Amino acid sequence: xxxxxxxxxxxxxxxxxxxxxxxxxxxxxxxxxxxxxxxxxxxxxxxxxxxxxxxxxxxxxxxxxxxxxxxxxxxxxxxxxxxxxxxxxxxxxxxxxxxxxxxxxxxxxxxxxxxxxxxxxxxxxxxxxxxxxxxxxxxxxxxxxxxxxxxxxxxxxxxxxxxxxxxxxxxxxxxxxxxxxxxxxxxxxxxxxxxxxxxxxxxxxxxxxxxxxxxxxxxxxxxxxxxxxxxxxxxxxxxxxxxxxxxxxxxxxxxxxxxxxxxxxxxxxxxxxxxxxxxxxxxxxxxxxxxxxxxxxxxxxxxxxxxxxxxx
Amino acid sequence: xxxxxxxxxxxxxxxxxxxxxxxxxxxxxxxxxxxxxxxxxxxxxxxxxxxxxxxxxxxxxxxxxxxxxxxxxxxxxxxxxxxxxxxxxxxxxxxxxxxxxxxxxxxxxxxxxxxxxxxxxxxxxxxxxxxxxxxxxxxxxxxxxxxxxxxxxxxxxxxxxxxxxxxxxxxxxxxxxxxxxxxxxxxxxxxxxxxxxxxxxxxxxxxxxxxxxxxxxxxxxxxxxxxxxxxxxxxxxxxxxxxxxxxxxxxxxxxxxxxxxxxxxxxxxxxxxxxxxxxxxxxxxxxxxxxxxxxxxxxxxxxxxxxxxxxxxxxxxxxxxxxxxxxxxxxxxxxxxxxxxxxxxxxxxxxxxxxx
Amino acid sequence: xxxxxxxxxxxxxxxxxxxxxxxxxxxxxxxxxxxxxxxxxxxxxxxxxxxxxxxxxxxxxxxxxxxxxxxxxxxxxxxxxxxxxxxxxxxxxxxxxxxxxxxxxxxxxxxxxxxxxxxxxxxxxxxxxxxxxxxxxxxxxxxxxxxxxxxxxxxxxxxxxxxxxxxxxxxxxxxxxxxxxxxxxxxxxxxxxxxxxxxxxxxxxxxxxxxxxxxxxxxxxxxxxxxxxxxxxxxxxxxxxxxxxxxxxxxxxxxxxxxxxxxxxxxxxxxxxxxxxxxxxx
Numbered sequence: 001x002x003x004x005x006x007x008x009x010x011x012x013x014x015x016x017x018x019x020x021x022x023x024x025x026x027x028x029x030x031x032x033x034x035x036x037x038x039x040x041x042x043x044x045x046x047x048x049x050x051x052x053x054x055x056x057x058x059x060x061x062x063x064x065x066x067x068x069x070x071x072x073x074x075x076x077x078x079x080x081x082x083x084x085x086x087x088x089x090x091x092x093x094x095x096x097x098x099x100x101x102x103x104x105x106x107x108x109x110x111x112x113x114x115x116x117x118x119x120x121x122x123x124x125x126x127x128x129x130x131x132x133x134x135x136x137x138x139x140x141x142x143x144x145x146x147x148x149x150x151x152x153x154x155x156x157x158x159x160x161x162x163x164x165x166x167x168x169x170x171x172x173x174x175x176x177x178x179x180x181x182x183x184x185x186x187x188x189x190x191x192x193x194x195x196x197x198x199x200x201x202x203x204x205x206x207x208x209x210x211x212x213x214x215x216x217x218x219x220x221x222x223x224x225x226x227x228x229x230x231x232x233x234x235x236x237x238x239x240x241x242x243x244x245x246x247x248x249x250x251x252x253x254x255x256x257x258x259x260x261x262x263x264x265x266x267x268x269x270x271x272x273x274x275x276x277x278x279x280x281x282x283x284x285x286x287x288x289x290x291x292x293x294x295x296x297x298x299x300x301x302x303x304x305x306x307x308x309x310x311x312x
Numbered sequence: 313x314x315x316x317x318x319x320x321x322x323x324x325x326x327x328x329x330x331x332x333x334x335x336x337x338x339x340x341x342x343x344x345x346x347x348x349x350x351x352x353x354x355x356x357x358x359x360x361x362x363x364x365x366x367x368x369x370x371x372x373x374x375x376x377x378x379x380x381x382x383x384x385x386x387x388x389x390x391x392x393x394x395x396x397x398x399x400x401x402x403x404x405x406x407x408x409x410x411x412x413x414x415x416x417x418x419x420x421x422x423x424x425x426x427x428x429x430x431x432x433x434x435x436x437x438x439x440x441x442x443x444x445x446x447x448x449x450x451x452x453x454x455x456x457x458x459x460x461x462x463x464x465x466x467x468x469x470x471x472x473x474x475x476x477x478x479x480x481x482x483x484x485x486x487x488x489x490x491x492x493x494x495x496x497x498x499x500x501x502x503x504x505x506x507x508x509x510x511x512x513x514x515x516x517x518x519x520x521x522x523x524x525x526x527x528x529x530x531x532x533x534x535x536x537x538x539x540x541x542x543x544x545x546x547x548x549x550x551x552x553x554x555x556x557x558x559x560x561x562x563x564x565x566x567x568x569x570x571x572x573x574x575x576x577x578x579x580x581x582x583x584x585x586x587x588x589x590x591x592x593x594x595x596x597x598x599x600x601x602x603x604x605x606x607x608x609x610x611x612x613x614x615x616x617x618x619x620x621x622x623x624x625x626x627x628x629x630x631x632x633x634x635x636x637x638x639x640x641x642x643x644x645x646x647x648x649x650x651x652x653x654x655x656x657x658x659x660x661x662x663x664x665x666x667x668x
Numbered sequence: 669x670x671x672x673x674x675x676x677x678x679x680x681x682x683x684x685x686x687x688x689x690x691x692x693x694x695x696x697x698x699x700x701x702x703x704x705x706x707x708x709x710x711x712x713x714x715x716x717x718x719x720x721x722x723x724x725x726x727x728x729x730x731x732x733x734x735x736x737x738x739x740x741x742x743x744x745x746x747x748x749x750x751x752x753x754x755x756x757x758x759x760x761x762x763x764x765x766x767x768x769x770x771x772x773x774x775x776x777x778x779x780x781x782x783x784x785x786x787x788x789x790x791x792x793x794x795x796x797x798x799x800x801x802x803x804x805x806x807x808x809x810x811x812x813x814x815x816x817x818x819x820x821x822x823x824x825x826x827x828x829x830x831x832x833x834x835x836x837x838x839x840x841x842x843x844x845x846x847x848x849x850x851x852x853x854x855x856x857x858x859x860x861x862x863x864x865x866x867x868x869x870x871x872x873x874x875x876x877x878x879x880x881x882x883x884x885x886x887x888x889x890x891x892x893x894x895x896x897x898x899x900x901x902x903x904x905x906x907x908x909x910x911x912x913x914x915x916x917x918x919x920x921x922x923x924x925x926x927x928x929x930x931x932x933x934x935x936x937x938x939x940x941x942x943x944x945x946x947x948x949x950x
Contacts, residue, residue, distance in 0.1 A: 029852035029853045029854050029855075030772055030774075030853060032853075032854065033767075033768060033772055033852075033853040033854055033857070034768060034772060034774055036764070036854070037764035037765060037767055037768045037857075038764075038765055038768050038780075040760075040761045040764065040765070041761045041762060041764065041765035041784070041824055041828065042765070042780075044761060044817060044820055044821040044824065045783075045784060045787060045821050045824050045825075047802070047817075047821070048799060048802070048817055048818045048820075048821035048822070049786075049787050049795070049821050049822060049824075049825075050783075050786070051798070051802070052795035052798035052799040052802060053790070053794065053795045053798075055795070055798035055801075055802075056794065056795050056797065056798050059797065059798060066797075066800075066801055113690075113693065116686055116689060116690060117690075119678070119686060121678075121683065121686060121687075123687075123690075127690050127694060128940075129932075129933065129936055130694045130697055130698060131693070131694070131697060132936075132940055133697065133698075133701070133929070133932065134697060135943070136878065136928055136932045136939065136943070137882075137925055137928060137929075138881070138882035138884070138900050138925070138928070139882065139884065140882070140884050140900040140903060140904060141900070141903065141921055141924060141925045144903065144904075144907060144917070144921050145700050145701065145704050145921060146700060148700075148703075148704060148707065148914060148917070148918060148921075149700050149703070151914065153716060153912075154712075154715045154716050154719060154914045155719060156699070156700070156703055156719050156720060158719075159718075159719045159720060188696070188697065188700075192697075193943070193944070196940055196943075196944040197944055200944055200945070248791070249791040249793060251793060251884070251885055252882075252883075252884040252885065252900070255884070255904070256904060256907070270791070270793040270885075273793060273796065273797075274796075274885070277796075277797055278796065278797060278800070278889060283797050283798075283801070286796075286797040287797050287798065290793070290794040290795055290796065290797065290798075291794075293790070293791075293793065293794045294790050294794045294795075297789055297790045297791070297794070298789050298790065301789045359844075362844075362848065363848075364844050364847065364848070383847070383850075384847055384848040384850075385847075385848065385849070385850035389848065390848065391844070391845070391848050393841040393844065393845055394841070395839055395841050396841075397839060397841035397842045397844065397845035398845075399842065399845075399846075399860060399864075400864060401863040401864055410846075410849050410859075411848075411849040411850055414849060414850040414851060414855065415850060458845075458849075
């Protein structure tokens, strides 16, 4: 009898547990928050970033002046034109050159300065500010300022040449020199940003590790080579990454300096896109440049992150 | 104030079940501590009661009402978090009154209730400060103040003292106990610190691996642990455990240890001859001289703590800790001699760990 | 390379080497800026013979003419309006979206976040022609909104990421405490997340503001009327008009970059932190 009541009591309890399924409580307002908070971003982003990118791929297959509908389908003709175009080839070469100089000159320069500014000496903060200043200036203003510097009649370079008794160089008008002049401005404009990255990276290096290396007998150079540099690895990779991506977008700085000239010797991909695509309303050709640029950016970004930054 | 009941509570993450059917009845006004090693599920259980964690199966009742589908606010619980979780941008007063403000209480009433709570916790002077201007103990009190302001049915504490230093922890422990005696709200307190549980709780729930090992008053757990796990968990320093087999010595039940020595056990232990067991000897049950089992061995280590001295000695091939009076003349290398009454010897089945 | 130990143990030689190197580079950095500012005080003839030195006669008229004309101020106000609207919209829209990614579990949230992160991978220039056509078709050509909306859209990837990471790093227990206190999502966003987000709001604002203030290609393509030009466009037009009158162009450049320089020196800590940390965190 007592056994009976025990089982009787047990059975309904488990049965009830199986029957009733409670909806667990959720934080209030989940649906409203999704409906209110997501669409603005989604709409703006889709409308002005994703769709145009997709349309660039579509338009790149047409010859179109931007009015009416793109109807004149030309297949990959625009890309063919592009890769047979001397100015575009020059733009590709220039973008490559900019990447090379950014990585091989600018990044080491920035690291060198950051190492010097890691010393606790008077005036460090002032130097830091001065070096970072060009980075906050607008590219357009920097370009114009350097246009003055390079000016053959009124500029600083002309005065310097005169001082040394050399003939006045018209740097920006010289097909061979102009691109190097642009490269110098790029370094002047952007090294401060990379320097700040390295300063931040150096601050994260544990001082006691350096002291341990010193006790182990490492010289200044050895400390840098075997301790600091390896510990800065992720910063170096990040800095190179920004240098590459930044180089590919270069436009604002080149326009006031040379506008891509003389005779296309300083074109970049974006100035080419502007000159040949936008000003002449060759939507198909311009979009094809956009597609090429997109593919290069995405490939580099993915490839670089996968190969060099996977551990960071 | 309300009673709390758990009915066969389960929690699983996908196929992995971490709480395996916990049932528990907590009466109104009771102070319950959930203890266990980290990962035993005590915090998960608390958060399921709070409504912060989904209940996979089973029912939680507060005040006789099933609260599974209710939000924390609707359950009318208050919680003190391990990190206190004070809102850093609000003053003490705003922190304490935030809940009342959200429920639309008029400002004068909020101020009144915050003021009362602040007086109770000696926070009146600090009401205009921000949390980062407070010491650890003060933050702790604000966290409690935030809980009592709303006069909840149940207080939930999630390891509230673990971020404090040892001295402050003892002080705050006292304050929590005093507070509970004053407001007498049903409280559920999670901790991994058995001393905290012992000193604070009316009853302790020992959890291990998502199951309840034992429920009882602090002294019940200490005196009659249901199994080896509870015995080892409750009490400090921890109980000494030795392996042996049940045997008879001079016609009385005893446990024969590995080295052949016999430890007599109480005759009412439900053991059978030849059973593989473990015996438990509490360090504080050793007496310098007296009746019972004589236990001795070379002294390995002496740790004076003042009133008492912990002696580590070797016996039956094992290292045993004993707590003796501070005056006891113990020295490294000398022979340590002590006795233990047979009633004090705990016996557990070696296979199941259950107390015999 | 030099070591990074304290100055106490530094030799005089090291010190000299440091100061000489740093000063040389500082001169190279500053020279173009200083000569530009000085050039604005010179006459054209003075500039021709003496581009480096102090003006032989300080000519205030170059600067004053610009300051008393309405062209300069109009351009500055245009830029300011575009930048402020861009910052405001970016902060609001991205904070809200980031909040859902940080706190609300919903189907496909990871995929959706990745969708926004595509925006980090390519510059606005790649899609500039279709963007122009879209803005034209929306009737926004030659209006500020034609510049502002694409700027906001292209900034969303980074700012959503920054906000989301920040929200995620707010202690989880804070969220639970607020839940216990009776907050729903929207109240949590409003009462807890946003008041605690001042540092990240300032980072996002600085990045967005600097970007918008300096931006050239979008307004170049979207705006036709000179009255609406922000200053980077205006300065190019100005140079086109006054081509060889370099002293005027230099004065104009100086005045346009002056606000940037002043704000930079006043708020350098925040700006440097914002611009570099923002880059690193994303």
